[in-house]
Amino acid sequence: MRILISNDSPTAHYYIRMGIARAFTAAGHEAVMWDINQKPVYDAFDEFNPDIFIGQTYNINEPIIKCIEERPHLKVIMKAGDWGPFGDRLDREKFPLHIATEKELLMTKELASRTGKPDYLYIHYHPDALEQTHGHWIDNGFSVCSQLNAADVFEFTNGQKIEEFRSDIAFVGGYWGYKSQVLDKFLLPLCENLGDYNIKIFGNQQWPVPQYCGFIDGKMVNDVLASAAICPNLSEPHSQEFGFDIVERPFKLLSNKCFVISDYVEKMEKVFGDSIVYAKTPEEFKEKVDYYLNNPEERQKCIQSGYEKVINEHTYFDRVNEILLRLNMKDEADKILQAKGVVIGRLSV
Numbered sequence: 001m002r003i004l005i006s007n008d009s010p011t012a013h014y015y016i017r018m019g020i021a022r023a024f025t026a027a028g029h030e031a032v033m034w035d036i037n038q039k040p041v042y043d044a045f046d047e048f049n050p051d052i053f054i055g056q057t058y059n060i061n062e063p064i065i066k067c068i069e070e071r072p073h074l075k076v077i078m079k080a081g082d083w084g085p086f087g088d089r090l091d092r093e094k095f096p097l098h099i100a101t102e103k104e105l106l107m108t109k110e111l112a113s114r115t116g117k118p119d120y121l122y123i124h125y126h127p128d129a130l131e132q133t134h135g136h137w138i139d140n141g142f143s144v145c146s147q148l149n150a151a152d153v154f155e156f157t158n159g160q161k162i163e164e165f166r167s168d169i170a171f172v173g174g175y176w177g178y179k180s181q182v183l184d185k186f187l188l189p190l191c192e193n194l195g196d197y198n199i200k201i202f203g204n205q206q207w208p209v210p211q212y213c214g215f216i217d218g219k220m221v222n223d224v225l226a227s228a229a230i231c232p233n234l235s236e237p238h239s240q241e242f243g244f245d246i247v248e249r250p251f252k253l254l255s256n257k258c259f260v261i262s263d264y265v266e267k268m269e270k271v272f273g274d275s276i277v278y279a280k281t282p283e284e285f286k287e288k289v290d291y292y293l294n295n296p297e298e299r300q301k302c303i304q305s306g307y308e309k310v311i312n313e314h315t316y317f318d319r320v321n322e323i324l325l326r327l328n329m330k331d332e333a334d335k336i337l338q339a340k341g342v343v344i345g346r347l348s349v
Contacts, residue, residue, distance in 0.1 A: 001332070003031040004050035008059055013079075016124070016248060019152035019316035020054070026317070027339035041067055050074065052327070057081055057100065057121065060107040068115050075327050080108075080121035080144065084135035086242075095238040096178065112142070120326055122147040126267035129244035147322060148271070149248040150314045151255035155218070157347050159226025159256045167200040168293055170228030172221050173249075174205040182234050185282045186263060190289065197289075200224065222256050229293055232285075233262035233276070243267050250276060251314050254306035259299040261288050271314075275306030311344060
């Protein structure tokens with residue numbers, strides 16, 4: 001099969017989409033990432049002629065509708081902006097989440113009326129939030145499901161402990177306004193006294209602390225994280241407040257056999273259980289950092305259980321399997337899991 005995946009920016013969503021593309025490819029399918037800002041719609045569809053299109057409701061336009069309309073066989077799934085009771089009452093200045101725009105809604109309804117597509121809409125939130133965040137889509141006749149983030153086993157497994165990267169705490173990621181509301185409370189206080197902890201921070205944006213080590217090649221990220229005693233998972237403010245948005249980071253860290261201390265996100269605990277250590281306040285976060293640095297033997301159980309949890313249930317092979325099952329393609333879904341077994345077997349050698 002041919003799978004065309006629409007991509008609109010080099011954000012976290014790019015890596016999620018790449019994880020899906022790699023899983024399809026490993027099972028013998030042809031999956032490509034289409035940069036919608038570089039290649040016109042008609043060129044992308046005509047040159048590739050996909051069997052499955054993975055897009056976003058907020059990127060629908062008339063050319064996309066026409067391309068789907070011309071291909072009745074095409075399976076279509078789309079990530080949808082929030083449209084439900086939750087968004088109706090959200091303080092959008094405090095929590096700048098993407099709420100479906102009027103244009104987005106009109107174009108999605110137009111697509112549905114002319115093509116019967118999309119086959120379903122998906123969200124990355126925990127399924128318990130579906131009615132609250134996307135209930136209006138459901139009320140308007142759209143099928144909506146939860147498709148959690150996952151681990152890309154081609155990128156975030158088998159990290160090696162390397163002496164030059166050894167640290168008490170390692171964090172790889174950007175420092176920016178909205179996320180900094182959490183970083184400033186949980187992580188930056190540990191950076192204040194240089195002798196207290198060996199902290200290594202990498203990212204493509206400048207951090208306001210001397211522990212910032214600059215940009216690092218993506219091929220070395222899993223080694224940096226594997227070489228740390230503790231890898232923090234720190235969410236965005238809305239994840240802490242509402243508890244249903246689980247970022248990709250914990251899936252990556254656990255698949256790389258990292259020990260994770262996280263801020264508290266209610267549904268994260270439901271997914272990962274005690275494979276992650278949680279801290280509800282910055283003070284508790286520091287206490288747990290100190291405790292587990294001084295008791296390394298107690299980290300091992302979390303590391304192993306977290307790795308098994310993610311590898312067994314939360315890789316992008318599992319997400320692609322879910323996609324194909326929802327599209328009533330069981331034989332292809334089974335082949336995805338067979339490919340997963342081969343890949344995981346190789347990684348375990």
